[in-house]
Amino acid sequence: xxxxxxxxxxxxxxxASRFVVFEGQFLTARPSPFVICHLSFVILxxxxxxxxxxxxxxxxxxxxxxxGPFEITLFAEPPLPRAxxxxxxxxxxxxxxxxxxxxxxxxxxxxxxxVHQNAQPAWYPPSCAVSAPADLAxxxxxxxxxxxxxxxxxxxxxxAAGVWHVxxxxxxxxxxxxxxxxxxxxDPFPPIASYWPLFLFPAVAIGLYVLREQIQRA
Amino acid sequence: MEDAAxxxxxxxxxxxxxxxxxxxxxxxxxxxxxxxxxxxxxxFDGWRLASFLGGVGIVFLALNSPLDTFSNxxxxxxxxxxxxxxxxxxxxxxxxxxxxxxxxxxxxPIVREVIRPFLVWNxxxxxxRWLTRPKVTxxxxxVMTLGWHAPPLYELTLRSPTWHIxxxxxxxxxxxxxxWPVIQPWPSRPQWPEWAIIPYLLLADVQNTVLSAFLTxxxxxxxxxxxxxxxxxxxxxxSDQHAAGAIMWVPGSIFYLIPxxxxxxxxxxxxxxxxxxxxxxxxxxxFSRAHGMNAGPNPIRGARVAARVKPSSVALDLLAxxxxxxxxxxxxxxxxxxxxxxxLAILIVCDGLFGPQIGPMNLAGTLPWTHWRGLSVLAxxxxxxxFCFACPFTFARDLGRRILPAKRQWPRWxxxxxxxxxxxxxxxxxxxxxxLWNSPWLTAWIIIGYFVxxxxxxxxxxxxxxxxxxxxIGQFHFVQSLVSPFEVKTRDLDVCRSCKSFDCIRGNExxxxxxxxxxxxxxxxxxxxxxxxxxxxxxxxxxxxxIAVTPGHTLAQDHFRSSIGRFxxxxxxxxxxxxLVFGAFxxxxxxxxxxxxxxxxxxxxxxxxxxxxxxxxxxSVALGVLPLVTxxxxxxxxxxxxxxxxxxxxxxxxxxxxxxxxxxxxxLAHFGFHLFTALLTPIPVVQRLFLDLHIAAAGxxxxxxxxxxxPQLLDFQCLALDLGLLVSLYFAFKTSVNLAANKQKxxxxxxPWGILISLLYVSGIWIVFQPMEMRGMLx
Ligand code: SF4
Ligand code: SF4
Numbered sequence: 001x002x003x004x005x006x007x008x009x010x011x012x013x014x015x016a017s018r019f020v021v022f023e024g025q026f027l028t029a030r031p032s033p034f035v036i037c038h039l040s041f042v043i044l045x046x047x048x049x050x051x052x053x054x055x056x057x058x059x060x061x062x063x064x065x066x067x068g069p070f071e072i073t074l075f076a077e078p079p080l081p082r083a084x085x086x087x088x089x090x091x092x093x094x095x096x097x098x099x100x101x102x103x104x105x106x107x108x109x110x111x112x113x114x115v116h117q118n119a120q121p122a123w124y125p126p127s128c129a130v131s132a133p134a135d136l137a138x139x140x141x142x143x144x145x146x147x148x149x150x151x152x153x154x155x156x157x158x159x160a161a162g163v164w165h166v167x168x169x170x171x172x173x174x175x176x177x178x179x180x181x182x183x184x185x186x187d188p189f190p191p192i193a194s195y196w197p198l199f200l201f202p203a204v205a206i207g208l209y210v211l212r213e214q215i216q217r218a
Numbered sequence: 219m220e221d222a223a224x225x226x227x228x229x230x231x232x233x234x235x236x237x238x239x240x241x242x243x244x245x246x247x248x249x250x251x252x253x254x255x256x257x258x259x260x261x262f263d264g265w266r267l268a269s270f271l272g273g274v275g276i277v278f279l280a281l282n283s284p285l286d287t288f289s290n291x292x293x294x295x296x297x298x299x300x301x302x303x304x305x306x307x308x309x310x311x312x313x314x315x316x317x318x319x320x321x322x323x324x325x326x327p328i329v330r331e332v333i334r335p336f337l338v339w340n341x342x343x344x345x346x347r348w349l350t351r352p353k354v355t356x357x358x359x360x361v362m363t364l365g366w367h368a369p370p371l372y373e374l375t376l377r378s379p380t381w382h383i384x385x386x387x388x389x390x391x392x393x394x395x396x397x398w399p400v401i402q403p404w405p406s407r408p409q410w411p412e413w414a415i416i417p418y419l420l421l422a423d424v425q426n427t428v429l430s431a432f433l434t435x436x437x438x439x440x441x442x443x444x445x446x447x448x449x450x451x452x453x454x455x456x457s458d459q460h461a462a463g464a465i466m467w468v469p470g471s472i473f474y475l476i477p478x479x480x481x482x483x484x485x486x487x488x489x490x491x492x493x494x495x496x497x498x499x500x501x502x503x504x505f506s507r508a509h510g511m512n513a514g515p516n517p518i519r520g521a522r523v524a525a526r527v528k529p530s531s532v533a534l535d536l537l538a539x540x541x542x543x544x545x546x547x548x549x550x551x552x553x554x555x556x557x558x559x560x561x562l563a564i565l566i567v568c569d570g571l572f573g574p575q576i577g578p579m580n581l582a583g584t585l586p587w588t589h590w591r592g593l594s595v596l597a598x599x600x601x602x603x604x605f606c607f608a609c610p611f612t613f614a615r616d617l618g619r620r621i622l623p624a625k626r627q628w629p630r631w632x633x634x635x636x637x638x639x640x641x642x643x644x645x646x647x648x649x650x651x652x653x654l655w656n657s658p659w660l661t662a663w664i665i666i667g668y669f670v671x672x673x674x675x676x677x678x679x680x681x682x683x684x685x686x687x688x689x690x691i692g693q694f695h696f697v698q699s700l701v702s703p704f705e706v707k708t709r710d711l712d713v714c715r716s717c718k719s720f721d722c723i724r725g726n727e728x729x730x731x732x733x734x735x736x737x738x739x740x741x742x743x744x745x746x747x748x749x750x751x752x753x754x755x756x757x758x759x760x761x762x763x764x765i766a767v768t769p770g771h772t773l774a775q776d777h778f779r780s781s782i783g784r785f786x787x788x789x790x791x792x793x794x795x796x797x798l799v800f801g802a803f804x805x806x807x808x809x810x811x812x813x814x815x816x817x818x819x820x821x822x823x824x825x826x827x828x829x830x831x832x833x834x835x836x837x838s839v840a841l842g843v844l845p846l847v848t849x850x851x852x853x854x855x856x857x858x859x860x861x862x863x864x865x866x867x868x869x870x871x872x873x874x875x876x877x878x879x880x881x882x883x884x885x886l887a888h889f890g891f892h893l894f895t896a897l898l899t900p901i902p903v904v905q906r907l908f909l910d911l912h913i914a915a916a917g918x919x920x921x922x923x924x925x926x927x928x929p930q931l932l933d934f935q936c937l938a939l940d941l942g943l944l945v946s947l948y949f950a951f952k953t954s955v956n957l958a959a960n961k962q963k964x965x966x967x968x969x970p971w972g973i974l975i976s977l978l979y980v981s982g983i984w985i986v987f988q989p990m991e992m993r994g995m996l997x
Contacts, residue, residue, distance in 0.1 A: 059290070060377070061446050073448040079377050091448050098451045102221045126891070126932065126990040147231030148287045150222060191987055198936040199983075202943050209948075212335045217961070 059087065063166065063181035070104075071095045072179045074168055075151070083161045083188040084123060088139070089146045089153035090168055104172040106141040106152040113182060115162035123191045124157065141168070161187040229284040234930050236281050244274045247316060250323030261404055266314045273310030276302050277390065290376055291447050293455075297462040303386055304363070304393035305473040312394065312401040327768040352399040352410045352418055359396035360425050362388050367429060369440050376443045396422070400477055413485050416478050423474035430470060433463030535763035536601075536704060537754060546764075547751055552607065560610035563665055569907060570662025579906060579921075582658035584899050586665070592893025595698060595885050602702040602764065603695045606685070606748035614669045615676040615684060622677030628687060634790040638693040639797055645690055646801045647837040650808045651830035682733035685748055692748065697798050698882045699744035700875075701769040701945065706747050706754070706762065707738065713761045714739040722753040722762060729756040738762055740780035743772040745791075770945055773875050774952035785875050789867060792874035796845040799874075799881030803981055804840040806888040810988035849874060852970040860967020862957045872957065873971050876949040880975060883942020884982050887935035891990065898925045935986040943979040947972060 059077025066072075070092050077087040088108055092101040139154050146153025158164065167180040192199070247270050255262045280286065280302040289296040321329060336342050348354060365371060366385050375382040400415055402408050410418075436459065439445045445455040537543040545551050562585070570582030577583025594605040618624070654660055675684040685692045708714050722738045725731030732738075732753045734746050738761075741747070754762040776785050785791065807813045821832045853870040856862060862869060902919040909919065954968035955961070 064446075064448070071448065078379060093448060098449060100222045100225070100450075102225060126986070126988065143225065147229060148284075148291075149225035149228045195932070195936055198933060198940060201937075202940045202979075205944050206947070208332070208336075212332070213961075215335050215339045 059089075062183050063168070063179055065179040065181075066095050067170075067179050068177040069095055069175055070101060070170055070177055071098065072168060072170060072177075074108075074166065074179070074181070076183060080186060081158070081183060082186045083158050086156050086158055086185075087146075087153060088141065088156050088166075089148070089151040090141055090170075091151050092170055100150045101172065102143070102150070104152070104170050106171075107169045108139040108141055108154065108156070109167045109169070110136040110139070110156065110158070111165045111167075112160070113163040113165050115160045116187065123188055158185050161185050226284055226288070229287040230282055231287050232282050235933070237278065240274050240278050244271060246323035247274075247314070247319045248323065250319030250321065251314075253322050254319055261315055262319065269310050270314030270316060270319075273307045273314065276307040276310060280307070281386070290443070292450070292453075293441065293444050293458050293462040294465055297465045300389055301465065301470060301473075303389040304359075304396075305470065307390065308393035308397045309401055312397050312403045315404045317403065318405070325768075327771075347409075349395065350398050350406070350409065352414065355392075355395040355398055356418055356422065359392045359422065362392040363425065364429060367433075369442075372441050373443060376441070400481075412481060416481050416485070419474045419478040419481075423471050423478075426470045426474065427467060430463045430467035434460050434467060435463075534766040535709065536765075537751075537763040546607075547754055549755065552751070555608040556610055556612055559608050560613045563610045563669075565907075567662045567665050570658040570665070573658060573907070573910065575658055577656035577658060578896075578899055579903060580658035581900070581903055581907065582661040582665075583656060584896070584903055586661060587655040588892045588896045589900065592889040594695070595882075595889045596893075598695060598698045598702055599882060599886055600703070602704040602706075603699040603744055603747060603749045606692060606695050607750065609692075609748070611668060611672040611684075611689070614672040615682075618673035618675075618677030622673070624677055624680060626679050628679045628681065628683035632687060635687070635693060635788075635794040636790050637688055638690050639790065639793045641688070641690040642693065642794070642797050642801065643837065643841050646797075646805055646841065647830075647833055649805070650837075651833045681735070682748070686734050686746060693794055694798060696745050696747070697795055697878055698885065699747070700773065701879045701882050702744055703766055703769050704764050705744050705767045706749060706751070707741060707765050707767070709761050709763050709765065711739060713759050717759065717761075719758060721756040721758055725752075725756055726758075731756050735781040737780040740778070742775075742777060742779045742782075745779070745782055770879050770949055773878065773949040774956060776872060776956075786864070786868040786871050789871055792849075792871040795874050795878050795881070796849060797841055799877045799884075799978070800841055800845050802881045802884035802888065803978060803985065804837065806884060806985045807981075809991040810985055811991070812988055814991065848974055852974050855970040856954070856967045859969070860954060860958045860963045862963075862967055864957070869957070872953055873950060876946055876953055876971070877975065877978070879945035879949070880939075880942040880978055880982075883938045884978075884985075886938045886942075887982065887986055890938070891931060891935060891986070894925070894928050894931055896925055898923055932986060936983065939979055939982045939986070942982075943975060946975045950975060 059075045060079035060081075061073055062076045062081075063072070063074040071094070073091045073093075075089045075091070077089070090106050090108075092104050092106065093099060094101055136156065136158075139156055141152035141154050143149050143152060145155070162185055164183050164185055165180065166183050167178055169178045170176070248267065251262050251267050251270075280299045285295050285299045285302070289299055321333065324333070366375070366388065371381075371385075375385045398406070399408065399410060400419065433440065437456070439455045439459060441459070444458060449455070449458075535543075537547050566581045566585055569580055573580045573582070577587075597604045648654060652660060654664070671688065672684050675688055676682070719726070720737070721729075721731060723731045723735065730752055733750070734748060736747060736753070738753055738757070749764075751762075751764075754760075754764075778784055782788070782791070808817075817829075817832055817836065820836075821827075821829065824832065824835075849870045850866060852873065853866040856873070857864070857866060857869055902921050902923055905916045905919040908914075908916040950971040951964070951968045954964040954971070958964035958967045
């Protein structure tokens with residue numbers, strides 16, 4: 001923006017300073033247009049750019065149990081797990097003090113109990129399909145695999161919806177315990193549904209353009 | 219427990235898109251702030267920038283720090299996150315007077331075409347005025363605070379990441395609105411007298427106190443999810459809830475009471491009482507003085523400062539960027555870059571001929587097909603035709619000129635794009651038919667053939683005939699650079715009008731002129747421009763730059779262009795664009811599983827034994843029949859319904875150009891996919907090459923090396939196609955407006971093209987969602 005495009009007109013009248021000349025057009029300096037623009041910036045730029053996962057890992061509690069010296073909680077994110085990529089994480093605590101246990105080795109085993117009839121196969125973005133599916137019989141859960149570093153986590157690819165049996169093995173020195181349970185895995189979202197904001201964007205842009213044309217005509 | 223404490227501090231979860239959005243937001247503000255600081259320095263001093271960056275930083279912290287990571291385990295972490303989004307980030311952002319810097323920081327065409335019409339729209343102004351009425355902002359803020367803390371809604375946000383995002387957006391949005399009348403960022407004007415803001419804040423504090431007291435004194439867990447998650451030492455769900463209530467109560471109240479106190483003191487101060495007798499909303503000078511946060515000289519004095527600043531009319535010019543500009547302009551630098559690429563080409567040829575004949579293990583199977591294509595299309599869409607700038611074949615062309623006569627003129631009947639159209643179609647077919655990406659030997663021979671062709675053509679013919687009429691790679695770059703954000707163009711047309719020498723095209727003793735016969739004052743767009751910068755070096759007035767332009771800005775116009783003529787008369791140019799646009803989709807579709815299966819099925823049913831034969835049929839239909847039928851049909855429909863005068867051929871030629879942005883987007887989505895999924899493949903290949911040359915220093919090849927998957931790659935691909943769709947639609951509509959008699963006819967003329975562009979977009983989206991054959995990688 002150059003000076004010839006943006007000027008704050010001077011002069012004795014206080015009215016003059018109510019205007020800002022922008023690209024040759026007077027805009028009132030009253031809050032209205034500024035608010036629209038500003039708010040659309042704050043809300044659109046930030047909130048529309050938010051389709052990341054809001055929780056990191058953690059999510060919903062799938063298995064919780066006290067076993068031997070440990071209190072074990074197994075989470076899945078998204079909270080309603082669907083076939084495809086699921087972030088499994090485990091919080092291991094000392095059963096007596098509730099202090100997090102940071103030096104255990106945790107392994108997760110997943111086996112299908114009942115896969116839904118006509119279950120939709122899980123879908124991965126083509127670029128992610130490159131990474132070979134992990135061996136679901138022994139998935140190591142690590143602190144580095146979780147964004148909450150108190151947890152042990154890993155991203156697991158569940159190929160189909162249904163009931164899956166999970167078993168977590170925890171080893172620390174001589175102490176070895178395991179917990180198990182069943183997890184309901186729902187059908188995957190249709191791939192397009194996961195990317196709806198990206199398809200909404202051109203539709204909104206076209207809508208705004210049509211509106212703009214109408215405004216200009218009026 | 220020390221390592222647990224370390225683990226908590228390290229628990230960051232950087233969320234990709236929000237972070238990209240925040241960086242973009244900060245960059246736009248900074249760009250605008252830099253410009254405005256020169257014009258109204260007292261409004262945009264350093265602390266405004268610091269305040270804005272602080273606000274952006276707080277939002278980043280709230281969304282990515284351990285606060286977010288622990289928000290589903292601890293209510294108090296969640297509460298701090300909400301306080302940051304509602305009470306700290308919005309005032310910091312507003313204190314930075316963000317409106318004008320954000321507007322100024324955006325590219326001017328976006329402001330002119332997209333934002334300005336809305337800013338001057340009365341309905342919009344009225345809505346804005348209504349939305350910033352303190353009554354409305356207060357009610358919205360309270361409704362958001364109370365509503366989202368109601369257990370059913372709060373639980374919903376804990377269960378659903380999407381609702382959690384909506385909640386954050388509501389908090390940030392309503393927070394910004396709430397603080398608007400309090401801060402009153404310049405140049406907005408207050409709708410209430412200043413004293414009224416004091417009860418505004420105090421009443422907000424009352425609702426905050428009621429809610430936080432409810433949380434603090436409740437003897438049951440209000441949000442059951444926090445009762446289910448594991449508890450940390452010394453904590454239980456109820457104590458966590460009480461702590462969260464206390465956080466909301468005490469620091470929350472402070473944020474209301476401090477500004478209320480400041481305003482009260484200001485209101486009661488003798489100076490304010492004198493000025494306060496005057497109209498609170500009428501005099502902006504008083505208003506700005508009254509608001510300590512906006513304190514500074516009055517805007518009228520600021521205007522005088524602004525008027526003295528010398529206007530600058532030149533957009534960003536890469537050649538004017540000090541050392542960087544001098545570097546890219548110098549011939550020596552160009553020669554060095556060309557030399558490096560020439561050396562690389564020789565290496566690729568040698569490895570292709572003598573190395574292992576497995577694509578992903580050979581330089582000839584990885585660098586040209588995966589990395590060079592991806593990088594050059596990225597460079598094209600981010601800057602301009604910098605591949606032609608660094609083209610290694612230029613060495614061969616110069617060699618040809620030295621050893622061969624190079625006196626003849628390129629035959630007149632060949633001075634079209636038809637040769638390169640044919641070569642491009644053959645290349646697209648043979649790439650699939652002979653799996654060129656997986657044949658280092660064939661790749662090497664193609665490169666050799668290229669060198670030979672460059673030497674022969676430019677060895678016998680004058681000018682840059684090879685670049686202009688033959689080279690399919692050059693044509694690819696010329697067409698994609700139609701949507702580049704930079705263009706080689708004159709800095710000031712008035713200087714050209716008074717010029718007598720025209721060295722930019724004629725050349726002089728030190729420097730040849732444009733070999734592509736592009737005369738700067740009549741040059742429009744990057745079409746046929748190799749970015750060689752001969753014109754910039756030759757111009758005695760230093761009047762040529764690489765200047766920022768609106769991508770595709772000339773697509774809807776049809777002026778006479780130097781050495782190009784008019785689009786409407788260039789059937790060959792339209793054919794080139796169409797082969798590249800349809801080729802982009804066909805080339806990408808060929809590597810998807812469904813198309814591969816369909817081709818195999820057709821081979822069986824049609825009884826055509828060879829793969830090249832079935833592919834020849836497929837490509838003939840996709841690159842010949844389909845464009846002919848669709849473009850012809852659209853042109854006829856356009857002419858009929860839009861009452862456009864002119865032949866169907868001329869209409870086709872005009873509109874074909876507007877498809878180029880969508881084609882460029884498809885190439886970007888396709889080549890970008892290969893580039894980013896096989897980014898690290900050259901590492902083991904280079905190690906293998908060193909080992910073959912008996913150089914042990916690089917170690918044994920790391921064949922198991924995998925490029926980490928980028929989950930956002932598909933988002934980028936869709937975004938590229940979205941932008942391609944919008945730009946193509948926009949220019950097709952503009953073309954219709956230029957050709958039709960009135961707006962209604964223009965809409966009718968546009969519709970067939972709009973449908974065609976949308977269908978191409980849908981097919982592009984379908985392609986990027988399909989399972990892909992991972993070419994250029996070891997499986
Ligand atoms: S670009 Fe330079 S040489 Fe060419 S017409 Fe303009 S001033 Fe003359
Ligand atoms: S000399 Fe011609 S081809 Fe080279 S940069 Fe200038 S206009 Fe482009």
